[in-house]
Amino acid sequence: xxxxxxxxxxxGIGPEIMNEASRVLDVVNQSHKLGIEVDTxxxxxxSYDIDGKPLTETALAACREADAILMGSIGxxxxxxxPRELRPERGLLRLRSELDLFSNLRPAMxxxxxxxxxxxxSELVAGLDLMILRELTGGIYFGQPRGEETxxxxxxxxxxxxxxxxxxxRIARSGFEIARSRNKRLCSVDKANVLEVSELWRAVVIExxxxxxxxxxxxxxxxxxxxxxxxxxxxxxxxxxxxxxGDILSDAAAMLTGSIGMLPSASLDKNxxxxxxxxxxxxxxxxxxxxxxxxxxxxxxxxxxxxTLKEAAAADAIDKAVSAVISGGTRxxxxxxxxxxxxxxxxxxxxxxxxxxxxxx
Ligand code: IPM
Ligand code: MG
Numbered sequence: 001x002x003x004x005x006x007x008x009x010x011x012g013i014g015p016e017i018m019n020e021a022s023r024v025l026d027v028v029n030q031s032h033k034l035g036i037e038v039d040t041x042x043x044x045x046x047s048y049d050i051d052g053k054p055l056t057e058t059a060l061a062a063c064r065e066a067d068a069i070l071m072g073s074i075g076x077x078x079x080x081x082x083p084r085e086l087r088p089e090r091g092l093l094r095l096r097s098e099l100d101l102f103s104n105l106r107p108a109m110x111x112x113x114x115x116x117x118x119x120x121x122s123e124l125v126a127g128l129d130l131m132i133l134r135e136l137t138g139g140i141y142f143g144q145p146r147g148e149e150t151x152x153x154x155x156x157x158x159x160x161x162x163x164x165x166x167x168x169x170r171i172a173r174s175g176f177e178i179a180r181s182r183n184k185r186l187c188s189v190d191k192a193n194v195l196e197v198s199e200l201w202r203a204v205v206i207e208x209x210x211x212x213x214x215x216x217x218x219x220x221x222x223x224x225x226x227x228x229x230x231x232x233x234x235x236x237x238x239x240x241x242x243x244x245x246g247d248i249l250s251d252a253a254a255m256l257t258g259s260i261g262m263l264p265s266a267s268l269d270k271n272x273x274x275x276x277x278x279x280x281x282x283x284x285x286x287x288x289x290x291x292x293x294x295x296x297x298x299x300x301x302x303x304x305x306x307x308t309l310k311e312a313a314a315a316d317a318i319d320k321a322v323s324a325v326i327s328g329g330t331r332x333x334x335x336x337x338x339x340x341x342x343x344x345x346x347x348x349x350x351x352x353x354x355x356x357x358x359x360x361x
Contacts, residue, residue, distance in 0.1 A: 003036050003309055006066040008043035008059070011079075011088060012282025013292035013347075014072025015046075020294035020351030021070065021301045024318060027358055028305070032314040039066070043095075044074030044088035044282075054091025060098060068308040069095075069275040070301055073282035097137050101267035101275055102167070103174045104136040104246065108233075108253035108263060111326050116337045117258030120230065125256055130236045132253055133178060134246025135171040136267055138163055139197075141243045161197050163242065168204040170270070175205075175240030176212040185216045185237035189225045189245055201242065222249070229253055254279045261293030261334040264300035266307055274308045276300040290346040293332035295322055298354055321357035325350070328357075 009018040022038070029036050041047070041059035048054050054074070063069050074088040084090070095101075109129040115122040143160035150156070172188070179186040188205045190198035202219055209217045220228065222245045228235060229252050241249060254260040263279040278296030286292055299322060306315035329341040330353045336344045345353065 003067045006062050006069045007040045008071040010043050010072040010074040011045040011076050012284045012287040016292050016347050017294040017297040018072040021297040023351050024298050028314040044091050045079045054088045055094050068304045071277040075282045076284040100269045102137040103268045104134040105266045106132040106250040110257045113326050114259050117335050131238045132250045133175045133240045135242050138167045139243035165204050168201050172205045172208040176215050179215045179238040183237040187218045187239050189220050189222050189241035191222050259335045262295050264303045266303050276304040292347050293334050294347050321354050324357040325353045
């Protein structure tokens with residue numbers, strides 16, 4: 001049976017890292033007889049440059065029909081002056097919203113060999129494996145009303161942080177389910193000491209918890225959660241939180257590993273269809289130099305094979321190949337720490353190394 005995936009390379013380092021992920025996909029597609037067909041579309045700034053908008057109807061329709069989507073990264077300073085509605089980020093937000101990809105899994109885990117790349121002391125992060133589950137299609141990112149006005153001669157802007165109980169319930173359920181498949185601890189992060197929307201969030205999470213008596217639920221205010229993430233990150237198993245808080249906390253969590261260039265993510269709808277992308281951004285400062293680390297995109301591919309396409313053997317093969325490359329000392333410069341056994345390579349060489357390791361598996 002043919003499976004269709006849409007590839008959206010995007011902007012900045014996106015096309016470079018996606019080339020390597022695509023080469024890896026070609027290899028496993030053949031070796032594991034996956035029968036995957038790939039359809040590539042411009043997205044973000046690249047699409048704006050060609051078609052005047054970050055997400056065309058053609059690309060959106062292709063994403064809707066596909067079994068899964070693999071994305072590189074979007075954005076860049078050259079688009080900062082584009083009309084707000086046409087900026088690359090708006091394309092991504094629209095795609096998330098149109099496909100109802102409400103459940104955003106952002107794992108932060110540390111490859112043991114990379115502990116010294118963290119800005120925290122190795123003992124604080126060694127063995128770190130936490131999952132941030134971010135609500136992705138609601139909250140202040142999409143809340144109405146939003147806009148700008150002039151009031152009493154002064155410019156004023158506003159956004160609305162809003163959740164209804166159904167939106168909270170479905171992300172809470174995802175959180176409990178994920179915790180169940182891991183270490184059975186769920187920490188819900190909110191700002192219930194100040195915000196009404198967080199009071200409802202907390203109340204609904206507690207209601208849902210009645211269906212998950214085997215999961216240990218805790219609650220934490222977002223400011224404390226930010227502090228605890230850098231103080232003692234290993235206290236967490238799964239964190240579930242709203243769109244904006246999750247945006248911020250997931251960057252902090254990713255950096256704890258010292259290797260944001262290694263972290264994949266998934267955004268899923270209620271049927272498990274998903275958009276997969278690296279956690280890192282488009283890194284315009286190093287775009288086109290051939291030094292970007294493609295491993296987060298390659299691991300996003302593996303996550304896609306595992307979670308949406310149910311091709312665990314192919315996913316295992318990729319994960320093993322990446323681990324072998326890391327243990328062998330091959331590093332892109334973002335994860336290099338100057339140890340004697342390291343070889344620092346560029347984007348394409350890293351892709352070559354993963355493909356060679358796949359051949360040895
Ligand atoms: C992310 C990014 C996006 C977000 C931007 C690019 C719109 O920061 O995926 O975390 O804020 O959600
Ligand atoms: Mg972000």
